Amino acid sequence: MDQKVVDELARIVGDEFVSTRDDVLLTYSASASIGYDSVRPGAIVRPGSTQEVADILTVANKYKIPVTPRSGGSSLQGEAIPRPDGLVIELLRLKDITVFEDLRSVRVGAGITFGRLDKFLNQYDLWVPVYPESALVCTLAGNVAVNGAGPGSSTYGCIAEMVLGLEVVLPDGTIIQTGTEGNPNAPGPFLRYAFGPDLTGLFIGSLGILGIITSVSVKAFKKMHHFHYETYGFDRAEQTEKFLMDLKQNEIGVLFASIYEGEILSFFMDMVEVEFGIPKHEWPPFTISAILGRVREDQLKSDTELTKRICEELGGHVIGISELPRGEWDKRMWTFARTSYLHGWHWRILYHHQTPSNWHRSIEEIWAVMDKYGLLGHTAGFLTGHGSYNFYPHLYFDPQDREEEMKVREAHKELAQRLFKTGAVPFKLAPYWIEDVEEMKDYLNLIKTLKRVMDPNNIMNPGIFGEM
Amino acid sequence: MTEIDLEELMENLAQCRRCGICRDAVYEDMGFDGICPVWKNTAGFETSFMRGKLMIAIALLEGRLEKTADNAEALYSCSLCGNCTEICAAEFDPTKSLELARAVLSDIPNEVRDAIAERILTTNNPYVTDKKGKRDWVAELGFEPPTKADTLYYFGCTAGMKLPETAKAAAKLLKAAGIEFAVLEDEPCCGSVMIRTGRLQDAKENAKKVLESIQESGAKIVLVSCAGCLKTLRKDYPEKFNLSMPKVVHFVEHFLELVKSGKIKLKPLGENVKITYHDPCHMGRELGIYEEPRDLLKAIPGVELVEMETNRRAAMCCGAGGGLRSYDPELSKKIAADRVREAENAGAEIIANACPFCEQNLESGAKLIDSSIGVADIVDLIVDLIE
Amino acid sequence: MNKRIVSELAKIVGEEYVSTREDVLLTYSETASMAKDPVTPGAVVRPGSAEEVSQILQLCNKHKILVTPRSGGSSLQGEAIPKPDGLVVELLRIKGITLHKELRSVTVGAGMTFGELDKFLNQHDLWIPIAPESALVCTVAGNVAVNGAGTGSSAYGSIAEMVLGVEVVLPNGEIIQTGSEANPNAPGPFLRYAFGPDLTGLFIGSLGSLGIITKVSLKTYKRMHHFHYETYGFDTAEQAEKFLIEIKNNDVLPMFASIYEGPVLSFFMDMVGEEYGIPEHEWPDRTISMTIGRLREDQLKSDVRKAKEICEQLGGHVIGISELPQGEWDGRLWVFVRTCYIHGWHWRTLYHHQTPTNSHRSVEEITAAMDEHGFLGHTAGFLSGHASFNLYPHFYFDPLDREEEHMIRAAHDELATALYKTGAVPFKLAEYWKGRMEGMEDYMKLLSAIKEALDPNGILNPGVLGGI
Incomplete structure (x- = not known):
């Protein structure tokens, strides 16, 4: 990257927090996304404040440098892979936490992880009851940008449902606050839907293409015990699917519920089994593992009683x-990372949502693709929110076997297309989902229009949604 | 003329805050399944339901809208059914206010309105420019009722001229029940439609004439078979024109008493005949007579009374009232057809009613949609059932 | 309005459903919003489908005709007052209800009121647990456009929280579907957060200035007894x-x-x-x-x-x-x-939100304004969601007293400023918030930019969204 630019960046964040060293650039060339090609950026900058982020974006705009925002680097679908010679803005130094007990909310800087927030809120007997799989790594801000879900989502939905407002630096360097905090006189975050159209939503699941989230305000709840x-x-699959909908329909506080097929x-x-201390059992064709929780x-x-009755009925x-x-829930901030890596395989994931009554369709397609390509993998998922089910199938490959990796990539793409046809939807967009889908052209156009007006130089995470 | 307090009218009209609940409220708990039949059966612009009509009325009264026949169309495209008054949350009666506004604005040209008034005033009926025919049904009775008696059967223009079978049935019923009754030689029209369409002064003169005729008959009790006559004679004459009327009773009320007291007994109509009852606006919402006709129907052996989706205070109108049948016959019939569909949906074989004006329009409605449903006045239903 | 345009409109919707009659225009010059000057439009059109709406908007764009979308006409803050010689697009003919029982959701056309929907859902022992004050008049789509709240909101929040997707006609005539239904293969609405940035939110509380909502999909719940x-x-x-x-x-x-x-x-x-x-x-x-x-x-x-x-x-x-x-x-x-109309007064309302622990501040300001100006009114409000309180104070005036009405208008606007300073926020940016939101200039700039991008000719309900 041009030294002049690097100097300007250094003036903003201090020499210490800019780097163009080869070794540093290499470590930012990949994220936790396995099965993606690495791309070497031109510089890394670690701003310490929202204002610094704003100043950085002003510079990037001036020189039309593509920017990749990054926080935990734990995203799995290539959301934070930089552009060649681009700038990575890493947000982990934004560390504030402010709790608003009276407002039932908390505000965190973009560098705060779920683990850190959970420990902090625990002092107040509060929590944010949605935990992504990478809770100890990923930041709330990053999770909002990819709109994640996890344990707790079966009751509370995806992280979007927790958000009360965002501080965002727009591509031109303007700092925007959404939600009630948009009013500088407000006592803090207490309502997302303030001041007209819901601008908060525009940045949820935006993968950083419309702005950089520097602070997130979320709902806090009294912690359940x-x-x-x-x-x-x-x-039968049908019974299993119906069971989940009936739990929701009957207002059961089901914090986390997963369907496991026998094989999986x-x-x-x-x-x-041994780690969790699970006794040996002849598992039925379909098992639901559920955690009910209440204040x-x-x-x-x-x-508990009603759930049993529904099950038996x-x-x-x-x-x-x-x-x-219990193993899933009590160690929810670690277990899922554990089961992702314990087996030694590398993998690609294909997050998507079905309604529970369509659960079996995803399963069918995932198996079909695994069979077709001769791959291993799994089909796990969990209930999320009002009437949806979040799948996170993994397709495994041997990290040493380049050919197999390429096969997984190909299978992954085909699976996305097949799942789309079953009616599945992703939380967040990726090009492989809707490329060539005629019916979604206008939808994509609208996003492109918004992108154009907010980021006329197209510096923010360009290409992540496909070509804009 | 009967004085309209314009200031009070304007105050009342100002009670409308245009909330719009009079358009199409569907409120299951209170039985409403839509409000304005005109809105529903026209192109549905705001002018079609009460909120818009009142806006038009105010604008015409304040001179913000030119007083042309076109601009007054909204005022007259209304059957004054009063469903909007039932749902209205404000402290005024929109239907009555519109009726009064018509009266204040009666200088706006309206040929239909004036022609009807002219006929009533000159020939004692709103239908034809000829006095002949209104009493023809009497000749077919087989007996000649007197013109003076304690009980007067005030048969009304619609029964007399359009549905003579109903008039005959009523007379036969009275005879069968052993009630001596009179029929006027030259019965004047009650003038309901003049009141509704704003010819208030003429209506008042006409009312005096009606009262005189009634007094001449020596009647202590006036029996009517028409809901419009009932409301006009029982309520409008005393309230609007300060006339002191003898007791005015509807056939349904009267015969229910007779059945209840065991004075007459009814034979079965058939087996499980499904009948629904259409509430005439003038009897239901205006006078609160909801249960008597139902009770009478239920008293007929072999009748299964079924209710339409909307009934009683929330009943949809047949579309005939308020001068609408003359002002916009097509619209009026469409509204009736809607009501017929409602009866069909209730599984009814017969729509019973207690108003020849409703009956006439419901029949038109049934014809419009080729419905085979029977439309019958309660009087017609029971006339042959007296043991 | 130009006769040629009117006949074009007639070609789209049929002669019967266009009007330029003086009496008709008069009835569309106002809504349930009191103390607002009436404005006579040039024509009113009543389309029967999203496709017709789309053609109308294309025509209006071509001729730069200002459009005011309207459904129940029950809004209280001047959201649907037309522009002089503009076009009112009235949506009540767009009916239709589709229940997706297995998805726990329902889709309604823009002409369906809450009362109609409630009756329909009751047959299935279901409901949408939120009902706005004008539930028998206002349409669900209109309520989404103003983001309303009411009974049920203390548990479930504003209507925004129920929305799973909208069908919206953009100012350029493109028809967009958001939420899971954006996927044409989806079994129906089961998730709002599908396909990236939350575009649904953009139209919630947009007061019809970014697009015309022709269909709304909402969560349904088992009816409580x-x-x-x-x-x-x-x-x-x-x-x-x-x-x-x-x-x-x-x-x-x-x-x-x-x-x-x-x-x-x-x-x-x-x-x-x-x-x-x-x-x-x-x-x-x-x-x-x-x-x-x-x-x-x-x-x-x-x-x-x-x-x-x-x-x-x-x-x-x-x-x-x-x-x-x-x-x-x-x-x-x-x-x-x-209770709004029984007392005989006319009034203006000033919907706003506080957090419950700050609601006394609103009451103080409202009472102070009533004392200062010498008018009557009330200060009622209700809990509306996670930690917010929806106040709907009314300021009374005698409808026949023009002077009093103008005093109320002035007091109302003054009070908006005072309430803003206490930290209150509006769900939606009714016109009078314009210029009263000190410190939110950048936020408004973003909103303006989005408006301009979606509606470059500024035809759709201009000015209504906080002056944008």
């Missing part, structure tokens, strides 16, 4: 093995 | 405010909870005390009228106990008069309209 861990067995469950058991104990009891049975859901 | 109606008395505003926050913190489900100050409650009692059958009572300084609702009776009982416990811990007392909340809740589709 009453949980019930249970597994429910079913013979055996695979998981091989991996974590009050009597509510939990009521939920559908022809299922309560399995009585609590260690699986 | 268990309610508890109670009044809670407190000596101070602080206790009452804290009560609401604690109710939310402890997962009590308040379907509708309002704070009434003593004098305002007396005024309400004078109006509706008898209609509701509310016994005479010496009301305390602050009364909270609350309906708690639950699907299950045992949960309800638990909530009732908890609410009492919280009330008493805060030094309040359970009043034991249930008729007030019961009147509000059971009659929710009508009684709020009733």
Whole structure:
């Protein structure tokens, strides 16, 4: 990168926090996204304040330098891979946390991870009840930018549902605050839908193309201390799917519920049975591992009883093995990373959503693709929100086997197209989802129009949505 | 003429804050399934329902809109059914206010309105420029009722001229029940439509004439078979024209008493005949007579009373009232057809009613949509059932 | 309006559904917004489909005709007052309801009111638990465009929280579908956050200035049948405010909870005390009228106990008069309209939100304004979601007293400034917020830029969105 630019950056953040060293650039050339090509940026900058981010973007705009915002570097779908000779803006130094007990909310800088926030809120007996798989690595701001979900989402939905407002630096360096905090006189974040069209949403799932989120305000809830861990067995996919919808429909506080097919469950058991201390069991064709949680104990009891009744009415049975859901929930900030890496494979993931009643369609397509390409992988997912189900299938490859990796990439793309046809949708867009989908051209045009007006020089994470 | 307090009218009109609830409120708990039949059966611009009509009325009264027949169209495209008054949350009666506004604005040209008034004033009926025919049904009775008696059957123009079978049935019923009754030699029209369309002064003169005729008959009780006559004679004459009327009773009310007290007994109409009852606006919303006709129908052996989606205070109108049937016959019939569909949806074989004016329009509505549903006055239904 | 354009419009929608009649135009010159000057449009058109709306907007763009979308015409803050010689596009003919039972959602055309939808859903023992004050008049789509709230919002938030996607006609005539239905293969609406940045939010609270919503997809819930109606008395505003926050913190489900100050409650009692059958009572300084609702009776009982416990811990007392909340809740589709109009005054409202613990600041400002200008009014409001409180103060004037009306207009606008300074925020940016939001210039600049990008000719409801 041009030294003049680097000097200007250094003036903004201080020499210490800019780097063009080869070794440094190399470490920013990839993220946790496996099965993606590395790209070497031209410089890294680690701003310490929103104003610094604004100043950096002003410079980047002046020189038309492509910018890749990055925080935990834990995203799995290539969201933070830089552009050649581009600038990576790494936000981990933005570390503030402010709790607003009266407003039931908390505001965190873009460098705060879920783990750190959880520890902080625990002092107040509060929490933000949605935990992405990479909770110990990823920042809330980064998670909002990719709109993540995880344990807790079965009740509360994706992280978007927690957001009360964002501080965003627009590509031209303007600093915007959305939500109630848009009013500088407001006591803090208490409402997302303030001041007209919901501009907050524009940045949720935006993958950093419309601005850099420097601060996130989210809802805080009284921490739950009453949980019930249970597994429910079913013979047919249909019953299993219906069970999840009935739980939602009957207002059960189901914090996290996953469907495991027999085969996939055996695979998981091989991996974590001993670690979780799960007893041996002849698992049924379909198992639901569920955690019910409530603020009050009597509510939990009521939920537990009704859940059992719903299960049995559908022809299922309560399995009585609590260690699986307990393992998932109690260690929710680590377990999922564990099961992602424990087996030694590398993999590509294809996050997507179905409605639970369409769960089996994703399963069918994932198996079909694995069979076609001769790949291993899994089909796991969990209930998310009002009527959706979040799949995170992994397609495995041997990191030493380049050919297999390329096969996985190809399979991944085909799977996206096949899933799209089943009615699946991604939280966030990636080009492989809707390339060549005629019906979505106007939709994409609208995003492009917004991108053009907000980022006329197209410096922000260009290409991440496909060519704009 | 009868004095209209213009200031009060303007104050009342100002009570409309244009909330729009009078358009199409569907409120299951209160039984409403839509409000304005005109809105529903026209192109549906704001002028078609009460909010817009009142805006037009105010503008005409304040001189912000030129007083032309076109600009007054909205005022007259209304059956004054009063459904909007039932749902209205403000402290005024929009239907009555519109009726009064028509009266204040009666200088705006309206040929239909004036022709009807002219006929009523000259020939005692709103239909033809000829006095002949209104009493023809009497000749077919087989007996000649007197012109003076304690009980007067005030049969009304529609029964007399359009639905003579109903008039005959009513007379036969009275005879069967052993009630001695009179029929006027030259019965004047009650003038309801003049009141509704704003010819208030003429209506008042006409009312005096009606009262005189009634007094001449020596009647202590006036029996009517028409909801319009009922409301006009019982409520409008005393309230609007300060006339002191003898007791005015609808056939349904009267015969329900007779059935209840066991004075007459009814034979079965058939087996499980599904009948629904259409509430005439003048009887229901205006006078609160909802249960009597239903009770009478239920008293007929073999009748299963079924209710339409909208009934009683939330009942949709047949579309005939307020001068609408004359002002815009096509619209009026479309509204009736809607009501017929509602009856069909309720599974009814017969729409019973207690108003020849409703009956006439419901029949037109049924014809419009080729419905085979029966439309019958309660009087027609029970006339042959008296044991 | 130019005859040629009118005949073009007639070609699109049919002669019957276009009008330039003087009387028709007059009736579209105003809405339920009081103390707003009427503006006569040039034509009114009543399209029957999104496709027709699209053609109309293309035509208007070509001829630069200003468009005002309108449905129920029940908005109170001047959102649907036309432009001189402009075109009113009235959407009530766009009907249609599709229930997606297995997705827990429903799709309605722009002409469907809450009353119609509620009746429809009731057949399936379902509901959308939020009803705005004008539920029998306003359409769901119109309510989404102004982002309304009402009964049910204390538990479920504003209508925005129900939305799973919208079909929207952009100013250029393109028809966009957001949410999971953007995927033409999707089984229906099951997730709002699909396909990247949340475009749905862009149209929520947009006051029809960014596009015309022709269809809305919403969450449905199993209909509740268990309610508890109670009044809670407190000596101070602080206790009452804290009560609401604690109710939310402890997962009590308040379907509708309002704070009434003593004098305002007396005024309400004078109006509706008898209609509701509310016994005479010496009301305390602050009364909270609350309906708690639950699907299950045992949960309800638990909530009732908890609410009492919280009330008493805060030094309040359970009043034991249930008729007030019961009147509000059971009659929710009508009684709020009733209390708006029963008293005979005309009024202006000033919807805004505070966090509950700051709601006394609004009451102070409103009372001060009433004292200063010498007008009557009220200060009512209700809990609306996670930690916000929706105030809807009314400022009364005699409709026949022009001078008083103008005083109210001035006082209203002044009060908006004063409330902003207390930290209040509006859901939507009604026109009068223009120039009253010191410190939000950059936010408004972004909004303007988006408006300009989507509507370069500025044809769609210009000026209405905070002056944009």
